[in-house]
Amino acid sequence: MSLHAIQHPLIQHKLGLMRENGISTKNFRALAGEVATLLTYEASRQLETESVEIEGWTGAPMTVRRIKGKKITVVPILRAGLGMLDGVLELIPSAKVSVVGLYRNEETLQPVAYFDKIIEDVVQRTAMIIDPMLATGGTLIATIDLLKQKGCQNILGLFLVAAPEGIKAVQEAHPDVDIYVAAVDDHLNENGYIIPGLGDAGDKIFGTK
Numbered sequence: 001m002s003l004h005a006i007q008h009p010l011i012q013h014k015l016g017l018m019r020e021n022g023i024s025t026k027n028f029r030a031l032a033g034e035v036a037t038l039l040t041y042e043a044s045r046q047l048e049t050e051s052v053e054i055e056g057w058t059g060a061p062m063t064v065r066r067i068k069g070k071k072i073t074v075v076p077i078l079r080a081g082l083g084m085l086d087g088v089l090e091l092i093p094s095a096k097v098s099v100v101g102l103y104r105n106e107e108t109l110q111p112v113a114y115f116d117k118i119i120e121d122v123v124q125r126t127a128m129i130i131d132p133m134l135a136t137g138g139t140l141i142a143t144i145d146l147l148k149q150k151g152c153q154n155i156l157g158l159f160l161v162a163a164p165e166g167i168k169a170v171q172e173a174h175p176d177v178d179i180y181v182a183a184v185d186d187h188l189n190e191n192g193y194i195i196p197g198l199g200d201a202g203d204k205i206f207g208t209k
């Protein structure tokens with residue numbers, strides 16, 4: 001697995017705003033979408049392009065570059081991953097969306113799967129998993145397991161904040177998956193929350209706490 005910690009000033013600035021205590025639901029939601037767009041821009045650098053012949057505006061033929069290769073399915077992990085979806089679709093508007101639902105048991109910190117609707121031709125697609133938080137890595141590992149069971153061979157993930165413990169776990173379980181993060185934070189606390197982190201991203205995006 002390659003880890004890409006994106007150092008872009010706009011990402012750092014916006015993530016810094018998200019970390020402020022007492023941030024409103026409206027602002028947190030808006031910033032989650034904006035950082036998701038910027039991460040998508042960075043992650044899409046790895047897409048291959050190819051030459052295509054078109055008729056240009058003068059009527060003369062010309063060669064342009066187009067994105068080549070596998071189509072993308074975006075995979076938001078419910079709930080919090082939905083907060084990044086619109087931001088990703090801003091740049092990849094025709095992407096198909098495969099939704100998976102997992103929550104983390106608050107005591108055991110183990111992921112519990114409760115929903116999935118993955119596009120049928122996922123075998124032929126690159127899956128772009130989105131979730132604001134990569135903490136112990138359990139949720140991401142379970143999601144990658146599921147996608148691989150369905151035959152998907154090309155998987156990457158976008159996260160706002162990751163913990164070193166989670167990155168290590170995913171690296172060991174799925175060394176082929178690329179991870180893009182806006183920040184790698186310090187550690188997990190005794191409740192499995194990322195420190196300094198963002199708090200509970202799902203609750204902040206949906207306003208449930």
Ligand SMILES: O=P(O)(O)OC[C@H]1O[C@H](OP(=O)(O)OP(=O)(O)O)[C@H](O)[C@@H]1O
Pocket residue numbers: 077078079080081102103104105109111131132133134135136137138139140166192200201202203
């Ligand atoms: O790396 P892990 O230790 O598995 O934790 C990360 C997961 O925890 C959060 O979801 P949560 O369980 O809070 O569900 P929610 O999105 O419905 O709030 C977060 O959005 C990730 O999906």
Ligand SMILES: O=c1cc[nH]c(=O)[nH]1
Pocket residue numbers: 080133135192193194195197198199200201202
């Ligand atoms: O810090 C964390 C860890 C898991 N889920 C969150 O929303 N935040």
Ligand SMILES: [Mg+2]
Pocket residue numbers: 080200201202203
């Ligand atoms: Mg949550």
